[in-house]
Every structure is written in C-alpha cells, then in structure tokens.
Amino acid sequence: MAGPWPFHAGEMALILGIETSCDETAAALVTSSGEVASSVVASQDELHAPFGGVVPEIASRRHLELVAPVIEQALADAGATLSDVSAVAVTTWPGLIGALLVGVSAAKALAWARRLPLVPVNHLHGHVASLYLRPLDLEPPFTCLLASGGHTMLLDVRDRAGYRVLGTTLDDAAGEAFDKGARLLGLGYPGGREIDELAKQGDPAAYDFPVARVPGLDFSFSGLKTSLLYTVRDLPPQELEGRRADLAASYQHAIVRALVGRLEEAGGAQIAVVGGVAANSELRAALPGAAFAPLALCTDNAAMIASAGRFTAPVPYPDYLSLDARATAG
Ligand code: KG4
Ligand code: ZN
Numbered sequence: 001m002a003g004p005w006p007f008h009a010g011e012m013a014l015i016l017g018i019e020t021s022c023d024e025t026a027a028a029l030v031t032s033s034g035e036v037a038s039s040v041v042a043s044q045d046e047l048h049a050p051f052g053g054v055v056p057e058i059a060s061r062r063h064l065e066l067v068a069p070v071i072e073q074a075l076a077d078a079g080a081t082l083s084d085v086s087a088v089a090v091t092t093w094p095g096l097i098g099a100l101l102v103g104v105s106a107a108k109a110l111a112w113a114r115r116l117p118l119v120p121v122n123h124l125h126g127h128v129a130s131l132y133l134r135p136l137d138l139e140p141p142f143t144c145l146l147a148s149g150g151h152t153m154l155l156d157v158r159d160r161a162g163y164r165v166l167g168t169t170l171d172d173a174a175g176e177a178f179d180k181g182a183r184l185l186g187l188g189y190p191g192g193r194e195i196d197e198l199a200k201q202g203d204p205a206a207y208d209f210p211v212a213r214v215p216g217l218d219f220s221f222s223g224l225k226t227s228l229l230y231t232v233r234d235l236p237p238q239e240l241e242g243r244r245a246d247l248a249a250s251y252q253h254a255i256v257r258a259l260v261g262r263l264e265e266a267g268g269a270q271i272a273v274v275g276g277v278a279a280n281s282e283l284r285a286a287l288p289g290a291a292f293a294p295l296a297l298c299t300d301n302a303a304m305i306a307s308a309g310r311f312t313a314p315v316p317y318p319d320y321l322s323l324d325a326r327a328t329a330g
Contacts, residue, residue: 013086014078016110017306018071020103021095021123022150023047023054024299025066027074029085030306034134038077039296039303042066049189053179060098067106074302082114089119089309091126093326094150100325108320117314120323121305124151125162127274129308130293130301132160138291143268145259147283148275148300149175149190151329152219152259154266160311166266167217174255174277177221181251184225184232185244195248196280202249204282207231209254217266224254256282263287274298 012031019026028039044062048054075081090107091100111118127146131138144155144163152174155163172180175192182191187198209227212220228251235243260283263271271290277283279298297304315323 017302019302026302028302029078063102092120094329118320119309130297130304142270147174147277169219171222199249202245204253206246207250
C-alpha cells in the first residue's frame with residue numbers, strides 16, 4: 001500500500017486512537033506523520049491483581065467507566081478538540097470480546113457524530129506500528145519479535161500495512177510465562193516487571209531451566225513453567241525466600257534465551273522487538289543491535305493503534321455502524 005493511508009503527503013491530520021482489548025483503557029492522538037501528540041493509558045492492574053490475571057467481566061465494566069474520561073484527557077493533553085480529529089482508529093481484534101466492544105462502540109459513536117472515517121485496527125499490527133512512531137520511525141523490512149501477555153510471534157515485516165507470521169507460540173505466550181512464573185514465586189501481577197526487577201539481584205546460572213525445542217520457528221513455554229513449578233515445590237519452604245532472586249534470574253534467562261535463539265534462527269538484516277515483554281531489561285541488553293519500541297509504547301497503548309491506523313484502509317462514514325469486534329486473531 002502506498003504512503004500513509006488515508007492521508008496524503010504534506011497533509012497534517014490528527015488521528016484519535018482507542019484501545020480497550022484487554023486491561024488497559026487507552027486513547028491517543030497521533031499526527032499523520034507519526035508524531036505522538038498525546039497518549040493516555042489507564043491501567044486496571046490493581047483491579048485484577050487479587051485474581052492473578054485479567055478477569056474479563058471486571059475489565060469490560062472498568063473500560064465502560066474509563067473510556068470517555070480517557071478520550072477527553074487525550075484531547076486535552078494534545079490541546080485539541082474533536083473538530084481537529086480526521087479519523088478514529090480503534091482496536092477491533094483480537095482481544096476480550098466484551099472489552100473490545102466498549103472501545104468499538106465509543107469509536108463508532110464519536111466517528112458517526114462527526115461524520116469521520118473509522119479505521120478498524122488489528123491489535124498485533126498496532127504493536128508492530130509502535131515502531132513507526134517518531135522519533136524511531138523504523139522503515140521495513142525487518143524481522144519482528146512480538147512478545148506480549150497474549151501473543152508471542154515472529155513476524156516478517158515487508159511494509160507498514162501488515163506482516164507475515166513466521167512462527168508463534170504453541171502454548172503460553174512469553175508474557176504469560178512471566179506472569180505465571182511470578183505467581184509461582186509469590187510475586188505480584190503483572191509479573192514481568194516484578195521478575196525483571198528481582199532478577200537483577202539473582203544469578204541467572206543458578207538453575208538450568210530447559211528451553212523447549214519445537215520444530216520450525218515456533219515457541220513453547222509451558223514446559224519451562226512446569227519446571228519452575230517442580231523446582232519451587234521441591235525446595236524446603238524456609239529456603240524459597242533466600243532463592244527467590246536466583247529463581248527469577250534463571251527463569252527470566254531461560255525465556256530470554258528462547259526468544260533470542262529464535263530471532264537468530266529467523267535471521268534478517270534488521271531486527272525489531274515489540275509488545276509488553278520488549279520492556280524486559282535482560283532482553284534489551286541481549287539484543288544491542290535491535291530496534292525496540294520505546295518503553296512507554298511496549299505495553300498496550302493507543303498511540304500504537306492510531307499509528308497502525310495510518311496504514312490501514314478506513315471504513316467511510318457511515319458504513320462502519322455494522323462493524324463488529326472479534327475475539328480471535330485468525
Ligand atoms: O503488550 P501487553 O501490554 O499486553 C498484551 O497485549 O498482552 O503485554 C503485557 C505483558 C504481561 O504479561 C507482562 O508481564 C509483560 O508484558 N511485561 C514484561 C515486562 N513488562 C511487562 N515482561 C518481562 N519484563 C518486563 N519488564
Ligand atoms: Zn498487546
């Protein structure tokens with residue numbers, strides 16, 4: 001697809017992005033040239049923490065409360081009003097269906113009221129498009145590792161309009177492995193950041209956790225999690241406290257080794273990493289030559305959705321009123 005769509009070269013337009021696919025309610029304003037004018041993320045982490053994971057019904061209800069104020073805040077932060085907005089981009093798939101519907105309904109209402117086009121965005125394309133925002137503004141082609149709480153994929157990115165899947169996880173996502181590992185270690189939710197912090201005080205060679213070898217360029221993390229489970233279970237309870245940092249460091253090291261190994265096998269002149277796990281400090285250190293999404297844009301946000309909206313065909317007013325959200329990526 002040629003050039004940023006639906007905008008023409010030289011034209012400066014503002015895109016409103018809306019993201020509610022999981023447990024972050026987010027809105028952002030991004031210009032057609034990829035400048036982030038504002039990005040607001042209201043995290044629901046504390047609501048879900050007692051359950052050790054996202055509770056879909058709680059997420060939908062909270063999105064409903066937050067979506068309007070979050071959009072208003074994004075407009076205010078950008079010094080803009082709805083009359084400055086040229087298109088509304090919203091995550092329509094994949095994600096929790098009830099959560100997605102809140103963002104899609106809000107986007108439809110706003111776009112319809114102002115007769116604007118609506119751009120339906122694939123959340124995974126959004127993660128990749130976090131790399132297209134300025135100042136990074138990464139040019140394809142590149143091989144991209146997308147590692148988040150819901151997905152772990154290797155992508156061949158030839159242009160900004162999409163990607164080709166080279167490999168995916170056969171069971172847990174890398175972020176899920178971090179979250180489940182953190183739970184086994186008695187750490188908080190979401191676990192990635194907690195393990196990352198604790199691992200800094202531990203020895204990554206203390207335990208030799210196995211990295212699953214599956215054919216092709218796919219991933220598997222469920223065996224690793226089981227291995228941590230058995231190691232923790234076999235430790236005398238009074239020893240766990242003293243070994244927690246070593247366990248976190250070794251466990252993280254195994255996940256990072258698996259991700260880096262696959263990237264090396266996939267090859268490619270340019271490597272990029274996106275998604276929540278791209279915030280991991282050991283992963284960032286292990287791939288010094290790779291392009292990483294900026295830290296604030298690794299976990300779910302709406303700037304990346306507006307960014308993907310620049311390279312996705314819009315649905316004209318009022319055809320999108322029948323547009324639906326979809327839970328699955330396929
Ligand atoms: O991209 P994201 O916000 O949500 C999904 O689309 O899934 O990713 C969230 C995931 C969580 O599993 C979280 O534990 C993980 O990203 N994460 C990290 C770090 N920060 C967040 N994993 C490892 N190290 C981190 N520093
Ligand atoms: Zn995500």
